[in-house]
Amino acid sequence: xxxxxxxxxxxxxxxxxxxxxxxxxxxxxxxxxxxxxxxxxxxxxxxxxxxxxxxxxxxxxxxxxxxxxxxxxxxxxxxxxxxxxxxxxxxxxxxxxxxxxxxxxxxxxxxxxxxxxxxxxxxxxxxxxxxxxxxxxxxxxxxxxxxxxxxxxxxxxxxxxxxxxxxxxxxxxxxxxxxxxxxxxxxxxxxxxxxxxxxxxxxxxxxxxxxxxxxxx
Amino acid sequence: xxxxxxxxxxxxxxxxxxxxxxxxxxxxxxxxxxxxxxxxxxxxxxxxxxxxxxxxxxxxxxxxxxxxxxxxxxxxxxxxxxxxxxxxxxxxxxxxxxxxxxxxxxxxxxxxxxxxxxxxxxxxxxxxxxxxxxxxxxxxxxxxxxxxxxxxxxxxxxxxxxxxxxxxxxxxxxxxxxxxxxxxxxxxxxxxxxxxxxxxxxxxxxxxxxxxxxxxx
Numbered sequence: 001x002x003x004x005x006x007x008x009x010x011x012x013x014x015x016x017x018x019x020x021x022x023x024x025x026x027x028x029x030x031x032x033x034x035x036x037x038x039x040x041x042x043x044x045x046x047x048x049x050x051x052x053x054x055x056x057x058x059x060x061x062x063x064x065x066x067x068x069x070x071x072x073x074x075x076x077x078x079x080x081x082x083x084x085x086x087x088x089x090x091x092x093x094x095x096x097x098x099x100x101x102x103x104x105x106x107x108x109x110x111x112x113x114x115x116x117x118x119x120x121x122x123x124x125x126x127x128x129x130x131x132x133x134x135x136x137x138x139x140x141x142x143x144x145x146x147x148x149x150x151x152x153x154x155x156x157x158x159x160x161x162x163x164x165x166x167x168x169x170x171x172x173x174x175x176x177x178x179x180x181x182x183x184x185x186x187x188x189x190x191x192x193x194x195x196x197x198x199x200x201x202x203x204x205x206x207x208x209x210x211x212x213x214x215x216x217x
Numbered sequence: 218x219x220x221x222x223x224x225x226x227x228x229x230x231x232x233x234x235x236x237x238x239x240x241x242x243x244x245x246x247x248x249x250x251x252x253x254x255x256x257x258x259x260x261x262x263x264x265x266x267x268x269x270x271x272x273x274x275x276x277x278x279x280x281x282x283x284x285x286x287x288x289x290x291x292x293x294x295x296x297x298x299x300x301x302x303x304x305x306x307x308x309x310x311x312x313x314x315x316x317x318x319x320x321x322x323x324x325x326x327x328x329x330x331x332x333x334x335x336x337x338x339x340x341x342x343x344x345x346x347x348x349x350x351x352x353x354x355x356x357x358x359x360x361x362x363x364x365x366x367x368x369x370x371x372x373x374x375x376x377x378x379x380x381x382x383x384x385x386x387x388x389x390x391x392x393x394x395x396x397x398x399x400x401x402x403x404x405x406x407x408x409x410x411x412x413x414x415x416x417x418x419x420x421x422x423x424x425x426x427x428x429x430x431x432x433x434x
Contacts (some may be wrong), residue, residue, distance in 0.1 A: 014238035014394060017264070021231035021367065024262035025287070033264060040257075040267065045241035047234070047250060050257065050265035070242070070393075099395075120395055137399045149395030150238065154368065159401045168414065171404035175418040176287075177231060178316075178337055178366030180405030181398035182354045184376045187388035188397030197385065201392040 001028060001093070001164055004061035006085065006104075007035040007051040008075040013043040014150050015067035015098040022157035023063075026165060026173050034058045036080035044071040055084040061092050063160070067153070068099030068119060070209040075104060082108040094160065096145040098153035100212065105146070106131060115141040119149035120190045121205050122212040135191075151188075154179060218245060218310070218381055221278035223302065223321075224252040224268040225292040230260040231367050232284035232315040239374035240280075243390050245382060251275045253297035261288040272301040278309050280377070284370070285316030285336060287426040292321060299325040311377065313362040315370035317429065322363070323348060332358040336366035337407045338422050339429040352408075368405075371396060 003023045005016055023029045035041055035051035042048050064085065075081060085108035089095040097105050102118035105111055106129025116131040117123065117139045126133045138156045139146045147156035158179070162170035187193040193201070206213045220240045222233055240246045252258055252268035259265050281302065292298060302325035306312040314322050319335035322328055323346025333348040334340065334356045343350045355373045356363045364373035375396070379387035404410040410418070423430045 012238070013234045013241070017230050017234035020264060021229070021262070024230070024264070031263070045238070046248070046269075047237060047241070048267035048269070050267075052263075052265070120392075137397065148397075149393075151371065151394045151396040151398065155399050155401065162401060167402065168417070171402045171410065171414045172418045172421060174400060174402055174404045175337075175407070175410045175414060176366075176422060177368045178405055179368045179398075179400055180354065180365075180409065181368065181396075181400065182372050183391060183396055183398065184372065184379060185384065185388045185391055187391045188395055190392070192397065193388065193392045197388045197392060200385070201389045204389060205393060 001030070001062050002060055003029055003031045003063045003065065004058055005031070005033050005065045005067065006055065006081055007033055007041045007049065008078055008081055009041050010044045010069045010071035010075060011041065011067045012070050012099060012150055013045060013047045013049065015101065015153055016049065018151060018153035019065050019098060019157035021177055022154060022161060022173055025176055026161055026169060028165060032058055036078055044069050055080060061088050063094045064088060064092050064096060066097040066101035066104050068097065068101040072210055074100065074107070074211045076107045085110065094143050094145055096156060096160065098147045098156065099149045102126060102146045103129065110144065114144050115139055116144065116146040117148050118146065119212060121202060125214055218247070218279050219277055220246055220248045220280045220282065221275055222248070222250050222282045222284065223272065223298055224250055224258045224266065225295055225298055226258050227261045227286045227288040227292060228258065228284045229287050229316060229367055230262060230264045230266065232318060232370055233266065235368060235370035236282050236315060236374035238394055239371060239378060239390055242393055243378055243382060243386060249275055253295055261286050272297060278305050280311045281305060281309050281313065283314040283318035283321050285314065285318040289427055291317065291324070291428045293324045302327065311360050311362055313373060313377065315364045315373065316366045319343060319363045320346065327361065331361050332356055333361065333363040334365050335363065336429060338419060342431055
């Protein structure tokens with residue numbers, strides 16, 4: 001199975017790397033990191049990660065993974081990326097996103113009439129792309145798979161891996177990355193976070209990443 | 218607070234990026250990605266991540282984070298890294314590791330007589346460095362903080378952030394990265410994984426990364 005991650009300037013590092021780590025160590029998976037042009041891409045926190053291929057060189061993607069971004073603007077001006085997604089998705093077995101990667105899929109026209117999720121703060125923005133916002137950690141709608149914010153990419157990748165390679169392989173990978181999470185607080189979801197934390201996070205994130213709440217694309 | 222991640226050829230991407238994402242979006246934290254020489258470093262799965270500075274340029278690390286590796290050999294021949302760790306650790310507020318990063322700290326002479334953890338499969342190797350293996354997800358021993366395998370870096374970073382900046386900041390960051398984990402299986406720890414999964418993972422990992430179980434450094 002050929003897994004293609006679509007990189008771009010301003011992506012969020014953990015959106016990419018959480019899912020990447022799962023597929024990269026799973027047997028039988030070939031992973032390609034591709035972008036509109038090959039070369040170094042700067043994430044929204046500054047870390048630079050290399051795209052090893054240009055998207056036009058990638059013809060046989062079977063699983064597409066689109067990371068999100070917390071930067072002020074979504075990469076919706078990246079026509080090479082959007083056009084590639086629109087085309088490659090039709091041939092792929094699975095098309096998936098992490099966090100606001102779902103909005104990128106939406107801009108590529110891939111969410112119309114579909115159930116989908118994204119970062120909790122951006123959930124309502126899915127409607128702009130004709131999707132039905134769904135407050136779950138990982139949402140399957142046929143061959144479309146979307147994950148909630150940032151760290152949810154790890155869960156999505158394990159669920160997908162179980163479908164692709166079977167639950168035994170997924171469990172071995174889970175044990176390999178010792179994914180036995182023990183968050184120190186129960187604040188990882190707007191449903192569980194204390195009200196003042198939710199309010200503060202909403203203020204901070206809306207300011208840092210207005211694209212989450214609906215600023216111009 | 219200046220957070221310095223020590224990169225090296227063959228590091229595991231998620232060991233680095235899980236903790237990186239937490240500190241990179243937290244207010245008041247300055248993050249530097251440093252290695253024995255600046256420039257691109259290839260992880261053990263192929264992803265290339267840039268070190269933006271050489272370690273000799275970094276004089277004021279307050280929190281040091283050393284990622285681990287699943288490659289056959291630990292970076293114990295990287296004298297620049299080990300010497301920098303031995304020196305910088307004495308001046309830092311905290312010295313920490315993710316996964317087999319603990320063995321790197323051990324090789325730098327920083328674990329003698331200390332309680333520490335690492336990837337479950339490598340736990341007994343801590344004794345070679347005079348440490349007391351401790352089967353917990355995040356282990357504090359004074360200013361030394363060690364995390365279990367790969368994904369444990371996220372938990373460690375949140376626990377450390379709560380100590381450094383307070384529980385409110387840590388919870389806002391947890392909500393920001395929507396860290397409300399929902400692993401599809403209860404297989405992330407040798408204590409919970411089904412016996413055949415544990416056996417298979419042990420076989421696969423011992424072969425892929427003999428450094429975990431005690432092959433020559």
